[in-house]
Amino acid sequence: MDLKRKSSSLTDVGGTSSEKRLKIQEPSGEEFEPDSFISAISSNDVKLITKELYLLKKVCEFFYGNLSLSEDEIYSITKEIISILANMCHLSVLACVEIRDKNTTLIRLYLYFLSKKEQLPVKTAILRLIGNLCELKETAQIIALNHVLLEKVVNCLKLEDQKAGEQALRILRLLSKRSQLSKSVLRTNGCLYIAKNLVKNKNNKIGIFQTQPEILQTFCNLFKFHPQLVAKQFSEYSEFVQLCLQLLLKYPNGSTNKLESQWIELILRCVRCSQELRSVLGETSINKILELKENKEKLTDIHCRFLCSFLEDSYFRRHMRIEEWDLGNSALNKILERVEPYQEIPEQTKFKLIPNIKIQITIFESLCSLQHDESLEFVIRVSFL
Secondary structure, three states: OOOEOOOOOOOOOOOOOHHHOOOEEOOOOOEEOHHHHHHHHOOOOHHHHHHHHHHHHHHHHHHHHHOOOOHHHHHHHHHHHHHHHHHHHHHEHHHHHHHHHOHHHHHHHHHHHHHOOOOHHHHHHHHHHHHHHOOOHHHHHHHHHOHHHHHHHHHHHHOOOHHHHHHHHHHHHHHHOOHHHHHHHHHOOHHHHHHHHHHOOOOOHHHHHHOOHHHHHHHHHHHHHOHHHHHHHHHOOHHHHHHHHHHHHHOOOOOOOHHHHHHHHHHHHHHHHOHHHHHHHHHHHHHHHHHOHHHOOOOOHHHHHHHHHHHHOHHHHHHOOOOOOOHHHOHHHHHHHOOOOOOOOOHHHHHHHHHHHHHHHHHHHHHHHHHHOOHHHHHHHHHOO
């Protein structure tokens, strides 16, 4: 196993010319050199790394014990030390393992600083360190299993500070990639707070679906492992649900924007698997879909899939066949119109009909739920009109 990591973006922790290297001497006569420290943490030598960390600890104890520092200065030094640790974890797997072995002490440190309302730079540095630990499976597990710590991380999504929010989101995204750890994000209502973070302080609300691919990636990772839990947490944030509906109404035939297109697919899948989400959307969403001019002649594929999801619930099945609608325009009738009769397909065009075959498969799967009530009789009656 390669014990070194390539650095893409490290916090600048100094660096001087060979002629003027900084040396710090503490009372015992031992010298601490930042340059040699940086070289050591990039190596595979556990003894060398441990030695340099020991020297750094003694230097810090010396400064804290002999200097009259203000609280802000102490926080500033603490922030730099945390940044050094974060860089070490980024460069070396060995450093992550060493930090894992000091887990109890560091967890207390994380909780202390993440609980404080002030000192955002220190909090951001802590989040960055935790994120770097989440890159490695063994150390990510320590973070995921600590529910209190993960709650503090999720709460950082509420902060107005953009950098802290980005680092908190990175932690959740890294945990969401691993099937064994992803549920820890949902236990802390991670999806709900990520959605709130996505929407907050945005003037053009519908425009949120064109930006921040890392949020979409996090949701997709979580949905892959826990679809119903993800959709349920979406349902608890009504403003986000209405924005999702607006996106579906805006693009009845799909969007040319790749991110928006992926959002539409995720939304359709969430609606399909969650009764709670369908309840929040309600009859109003069905009516709005049917009222669109694009659906007057024939339902679009996207809206047909959306309406098919509501056939899962007896209440919505009744609404979708109600006689108050013109019989030819009821939601269920519109769905049935998409079941086109079989005909001979020219060889050169058959692959173009694959999307149509997919939507018909969706319809047939959804119609299986009609056997539970009189909706099946309605289908038979409509079929012979």
